C-alpha cells in the first residue's frame with residue numbers, strides 16, 4: 010500500500026497493491042498492521058455502505074465532540090468527488106478543504122482524521138460507497154455545513170441543476186454560522 014500526502018496535514022490517500030491475473034484482481038482492502046505502520050493507530054469500530062445515483066451529494070457531515078469520527082473511505086462501484094473541510098481550529102488549514110476523486114478504477118482510499126466535515130458528490134451513474142469509522146454513529150450528535158456555502162468555495166464537479174441532497178442536508182447552516190470566529 011502506497012501512502013500519498015494531500016495538501017491538508019493528516020488527510021492521506023492510500024493506494025492498495027493490486028494483483029491482476031486472468032481471473033480478475035485481488036487486493037487487501039484493509040490491513041490493520043499496514044495501516045498502523047504507515048498511517049497510525051486507529052481503532053475502527055463501524056463499517057458503513059451507501060448506494061447513490063448520479064448527482065447525489067451527501068454532506069458535509071461530522072459528529073460533535075466527543076463523538077467525532079475518523080473515517081477511511083472508498084468507492085466499490087462508480088466514482089465520486091470526495092471533499093473534506095478542515096474544522097480543527099488550531100490547524101493552519103482551518104476552513105480549507107481537500108478534494109480527491111475516488112473510484113472503482115483508481116481504488117484509492119482516503120483517510121480523514123477527526124476534526125473534518127466530510128461529503129461526496131456522485132460523478133458516475135451509480136456509486137457504492139464504503140467506509141470505516143472509529144466512533145459509533147450517535148443520533149442527535151450530528152453536525153453539518155451547507156455544501157454550497159460560498160465561503161468554502163467548493164467545486165463539486167457536477168452542475169448545480171443535477172445536485173440531489175437529502176432534506177436534512179438542505180437545512181444545514183453555513184460554515185460561519187456553525188463555527189464562531
Ligand SMILES: Cc1cn([C@H]2C[C@H](O)[C@@H](COP(=O)(O)OP(=O)(O)O[C@H]3O[C@@H](C)C(=O)[C@@H](O)[C@H]3O)O2)c(=O)[nH]c1=O
Pocket residue numbers: 057059067068070071127128129146175177
Ligand atoms: C450515518 C448513519 C446513518 N444511519 C441512519 C440514519 C438515517 O435514518 C439513515 C440515513 O442517514 P444519513 O442521511 O445521515 O446518511 P448519509 O447522508 O449517507 O450520512 C453520511 O454521509 C457521509 C458523507 C458521511 O461522512 C457519514 O459520516 C454520514 O454522515 O441512516 C445509521 O443508522 N447509522 C449511521 O452511521
